[in-house]
Each structure stands twice: as C-alpha cells, then as structure tokens.
Amino acid sequence: MRQLVCALLFLVLASLAPTQVQADPADIAAASRSVVRVVVFPANGDNVPIGHGSGIVVAPDRILTNAHVVAEEEYDGAIRVMVIPSETGGPISAEVIARSPRNDLALIALRNGRRLTPAALFTGPVPDGVDVFAIGYPGGVDVAQGLDLDDVMRPQAPVKTRGNISAGRSAKGFETLLHTAAIGSGNSGGPLVDACGRVLGVNSFGTISDGSDAEFFFAIAQREVATFLRSNGVAYRSVDAECLSRADMTRAEAERAAAEKARIEEENRRADAARSRSFTEARRQAEYDIIETRDNRSMLTVVLIFMALGAAGSAWQLLERERRDQAKLAGGAAALFIIAGLIAWFTRPSFSEVDEITRAALAETADPAAPAKAATAGKLTCVIDRSRSRITVSDTVDVPFEWRPDGCVNGRTQYAEKDGIWTRTFVPGQEAQVSVVGFNPATSTYRVERHLLGEEAMQQARAARNQYDVKSCSTDPAALEKVVAMNEAVHALLPQQANEVLVYQCE
Known part of the structure; x- marks a missing residue:
C-alpha cells in the first residue's frame, strides 16, 4: 500500500513539474534561413580561401560574425570576404564595416543589393538547463563530406547540434553563455538559438579537451550583441516573449x-x-x-x-x-x-x-434588454494577448485596424468570411514568410498565423498568390470568390502548423 501511495505521489509531483519546451524542427529550420557561410580570401585576388566561419543575418544587408573570423592580422594581410546564403543564390561580395575584438564581434555589409532574411534576437532571460541549438558550418563536416571549393561556395543547409545552457559562468571581459551544443572550427560567428529559433548568442569558442573531459562551448551573449549592433546603427529584430511550445x-x-x-x-x-x-x-x-x-x-x-x-x-x-x-x-x-x-x-x-x-x-x-456586444465596425486598436500567443520573430506593438462589416480592412484589403471568421492570406514579395490573418467580429479577436518558409516554398506560395487579382475591397460575389480561392490555394502549400501565432484583442 505504501509503495502505491508513493507511486501516486510521484506521478502527481511529476505532472506539476514544469515541462521543458520541445523544439520543433520547423522552427530550427526557419532560424537556419538566417545563417550564412563566411569565406575569407586574400585581397590580392587569389581564389584559394584562407579561412571560413559562419554568420547571422541581422538586417537584410548586414551579417554578424566573430571578429576573429574576419581579422586581417590573423591572415597576415588584407582580406576579401564572400557570404554564401544557406538557400538560394550564389556567393555575395561583402565588406567588413565594424570590428569589436574585445568581445569578438564583427559586422559585414553585403554588396550587389542582395537582401537576406534577418534572424530575431531573444532579449529576455535565458534559464539554466534549457535546450539550445548551435547552427553553422563546421569545417570538419565539410572535410568529412569531401567538399571542394565549388561545393563550399554553393548554398547548403547549415549543421545543427543540440545541447543545454549552463548558466552562471561567463568569460572574462565580456558576457557569454556556457552551453553543450557542439561546435567546431567554422561554427564561429553562427547563432546559438532557443527551441523557438530565436538567437540567444553568437558562438565563439570552446574548451580544450584531451578526450577525457567533456567539452563545453561559449556563445557571446545577446546583450553584448545588442549593444554592438545598436552602436553600428543596425535596426535588428528582437523578441522578449517566453518560448511556448505548441503543446503548451x-x-x-x-x-x-x-x-x-x-x-x-x-x-x-x-x-x-x-x-x-x-x-x-x-x-x-x-x-x-x-x-x-x-x-x-x-x-x-x-x-x-x-x-x-x-x-x-x-x-x-x-x-x-x-x-x-x-x-x-x-x-x-x-x-x-x-x-x-x-x-x-x-x-x-x-x-x-x-x-x-x-x-x-x-x-x-424588467431592465432594458442587454445591449449587444459593442459594434466592431470602425477604427480599432488591437493589443497582443501574450498568454495566447507564440511569439518567435515579431514585435508585439499594438495594431491599428479599421474594420467594415463587409470584410473590408483599412479601406483597401478585402477579407473572406467562413464560419464567422474573416480571413486573408498575405504573401509578401520580399520577406520570407506567409501570414494567415483572421478577424472574428463576434469576439473582436484578431489572429495572425505566420509561416516562416524556405525560398523554394516561398516561390510556390508567391506563384499561387499571383494567380488572383484581389488588390482592393469589393462586395461583388465574383471578387469575394477570388479571395476565397486565393486563400485556399496558398493554404494548400503551407505546413499544418505555423511557426508563430499572435492573438490580439481589439477595442
């Protein structure tokens, strides 16, 4: 009997214990879109690389990496930098525009007008023991795969490794995160991300092991990163919301x-x-x-x-x-x-x-009949409900929203109604994301489901979207049918679950 009671008590306590957020591969894949390979060549025009590392897209034309990856003194002379995206497109010529050797950070500017998908920095506290993922291009993997220079200069998916945060320890001179997600030579400058794919830090160095000790690794903490980016005028994405699992x-x-x-x-x-x-x-x-x-x-x-x-x-x-x-x-x-x-x-x-x-x-x-719920037509202000939202890349500022009962939003965008919910799917031409936006007039709830897709999937979504001319508001049944058809055509290409879910209450 005592054993049964103990077992039941254990189960109750286990159910009450906090559960660790389990990473979704789609979130880590979305974070990988913002990881690039940084290849260093001598400035004299020789096409034999003399070094390489990883980098993080922090603005459409700005790459963050380690200072030691692009340190000219390390290569005994002037260098030339090339950036290779993780998905499509060839190498991009780049130049180093800022270095901070003190905390091993450097900023690279892309040339040729190319634009890439920026990552989001997590600006909240990082709990001890949480799952983290290192993303980058370790050179050992390239060697093991037998990659030659042509292979290295082509877009490739970065390598992901998993570990945990060991809080409370930092390198001298600047703030770092100690973790166990394995990194190697070539991971330098790549991101350390949480289970939702937000950047916690920039991987920099690891402990030296003779094979008998466990290896630990250090990432430059996001506070150091944020200060460096602000000092160089980079308007980076930031998120401070807790990483919620879909199960949560x-x-x-x-x-x-x-x-x-x-x-x-x-x-x-x-x-x-x-x-x-x-x-x-x-x-x-x-x-x-x-x-x-x-x-x-x-x-x-x-x-x-x-x-x-x-x-x-x-x-x-x-x-x-x-x-x-x-x-x-x-x-x-x-x-x-x-x-x-x-x-x-x-x-x-x-x-x-x-x-x-x-x-x-x-x-x-009797009292007069209870008034109906306040009419939602007109100009509204929608405020984020964090308890119902899974925030991975977006800010949480209030959203101005002008609503008409015929489904016209902001006087220019027509939504389509189904089961009391008015919906519109947005496929931007530049950003690599698809947003499914819905508004429920009965509850004044505004909901955004954001899918962070790869370049190929985005091209398919854009092609599906461009089949329909639905640029303005209209109550014409044929126009409404176009909106419905466009929504369905894009939905058919989307993953079952969104990377980000934002729920707003409008007044």
Whole structure:
C-alpha cells in the first residue's frame, strides 16, 4: 500500500513539474534561413580561401560574425570576404564595416543589393538547463563530406547540434553563455538559438579537451550583441516573449475555453435564478394586488348596495308624500347605485389572471434588454494577448485596424468570411514568410498565423498568390470568390502548423 501511495505521489509531483519546451524542427529550420557561410580570401585576388566561419543575418544587408573570423592580422594581410546564403543564390561580395575584438564581434555589409532574411534576437532571460541549438558550418563536416571549393561556395543547409545552457559562468571581459551544443572550427560567428529559433548568442569558442573531459562551448551573449549592433546603427529584430511550445499553447487554449465555458454557464445559472426569483416575486405581488383589488371592489359593491337601498327608501317615502318628481330622482339614483355595484362586483380580477398580470409587470419593470456586444465596425486598436500567443520573430506593438462589416480592412484589403471568421492570406514579395490573418467580429479577436518558409516554398506560395487579382475591397460575389480561392490555394502549400501565432484583442 505504501509503495502505491508513493507511486501516486510521484506521478502527481511529476505532472506539476514544469515541462521543458520541445523544439520543433520547423522552427530550427526557419532560424537556419538566417545563417550564412563566411569565406575569407586574400585581397590580392587569389581564389584559394584562407579561412571560413559562419554568420547571422541581422538586417537584410548586414551579417554578424566573430571578429576573429574576419581579422586581417590573423591572415597576415588584407582580406576579401564572400557570404554564401544557406538557400538560394550564389556567393555575395561583402565588406567588413565594424570590428569589436574585445568581445569578438564583427559586422559585414553585403554588396550587389542582395537582401537576406534577418534572424530575431531573444532579449529576455535565458534559464539554466534549457535546450539550445548551435547552427553553422563546421569545417570538419565539410572535410568529412569531401567538399571542394565549388561545393563550399554553393548554398547548403547549415549543421545543427543540440545541447543545454549552463548558466552562471561567463568569460572574462565580456558576457557569454556556457552551453553543450557542439561546435567546431567554422561554427564561429553562427547563432546559438532557443527551441523557438530565436538567437540567444553568437558562438565563439570552446574548451580544450584531451578526450577525457567533456567539452563545453561559449556563445557571446545577446546583450553584448545588442549593444554592438545598436552602436553600428543596425535596426535588428528582437523578441522578449517566453518560448511556448505548441503543446503548451494547445493546453492553455483548452483551459481558457473550459474556463470561458464555465463562466458562461455560471452566468446563465445566475441569470436563470434571478429570472426565477423575479417571476416568483412578481407572481406573489400579482396575487397580493388581485386580492387587494377584489377586496376593494367587494367593499365598494357593499357600499353601493347600501347607498342603493338608502336611495330606494328615500324614493318610497317621497312617493307616499306625493312628491313624484323627487321620488323619480331618488329611484334613478338607487338604480345607478345598483348598476355600479354590479359592475364593481363582476369586474373584480380573477385569480386566473395572475400569470398575465405577472408577465405584464415583468415587461414593465424588467431592465432594458442587454445591449449587444459593442459594434466592431470602425477604427480599432488591437493589443497582443501574450498568454495566447507564440511569439518567435515579431514585435508585439499594438495594431491599428479599421474594420467594415463587409470584410473590408483599412479601406483597401478585402477579407473572406467562413464560419464567422474573416480571413486573408498575405504573401509578401520580399520577406520570407506567409501570414494567415483572421478577424472574428463576434469576439473582436484578431489572429495572425505566420509561416516562416524556405525560398523554394516561398516561390510556390508567391506563384499561387499571383494567380488572383484581389488588390482592393469589393462586395461583388465574383471578387469575394477570388479571395476565397486565393486563400485556399496558398493554404494548400503551407505546413499544418505555423511557426508563430499572435492573438490580439481589439477595442
């Protein structure tokens, strides 16, 4: 029995323990789009590389790497730098525009007008023990694969390794993150990312092991990176939201829906109880009113009958005195009193009228009907709900949103309605992401599902989008059908789950 109790206690405690976020391969793949290979050549035009490393796209035309990767003194002379993207396109000529040897950072500017997909830096705290991933181009892998120079200069997916953060230790002179995600020569300048693919730091160096010790590695912390980028005028992407797993989001949404359902049921129960009490009280009051009215009219009938009898007696006495005209008046009064008494008696309310009187009283005294939910048409401000959002690359500033009941947004973009949700899919020509945007007028909820796709998938999505001319608002059924068809055509190409989910509440 004791063993059973202990086992149950262990299961309860295990269920209460915080769960570590499990990385989704799609998030790490999305982060890999922003990783490049940096190849160093002598400036004299010799096409034999003298060094190479990795880099992170921090702006469409800016690459962050280690200072030692592009240190001219390390190569005994002037150097020439080439950047090779991880996906499509050939090598890009680049130049070093800033170096910070103190914390081993350097900034490279792309030439030729090429633009790449920037990464997002995570600016929040990095907990001890969390999963991290090193992404880059270790030279040992190139050698093991037998790659020649032509292979190295072609786009290739970077290598990913997994490890954990060991917080609390830092290199002298600048802040670093100690971790166990294996890196090798060539990983220098590549990112260390979290389970959501946000950059935590820039891999720089590792411990020296003789084979008997475990190896540990160091990444330059994002605070050092952020300071360096700001000092060089780079407007980088940053995210400070906790990395939520999709399982966490699903569970949180289920809990929220259950809580909302329980709240509505409780409100309905209270409303029903209030209505029941109101009806009971109104019925009791109606019964009291009927009894009072019946008593009053019965008393009035008795009074009128007595008055009729008095008038009749007066008429009789006047006849005996032969005062006929006055006797007629008295007799007429007696008749009127009798008629009034009969009316008072027979118009007494019946107890069968209780329900009707109750309903009439409730209709007169009830509060006005509860106003409908505030109309959502017009200019709205949508505020992020972090508890319902999975934020990986976007900022969380408020979103201005002008809504019309016909699905026209901001006076220029037509959305299509399905099951009460108005939806539009956006496929930008430059950025490597597809956004599925939905608005629910009933709840004033604005939702963005963002898919971070590779170059090939983006080309397919753009081709599907460009089949439809849906540039302006229109209530014409044919135009609405085009929006629906465009949404469906792009949706068919998207992964089942988005990399980022942003939920806003609009007012």
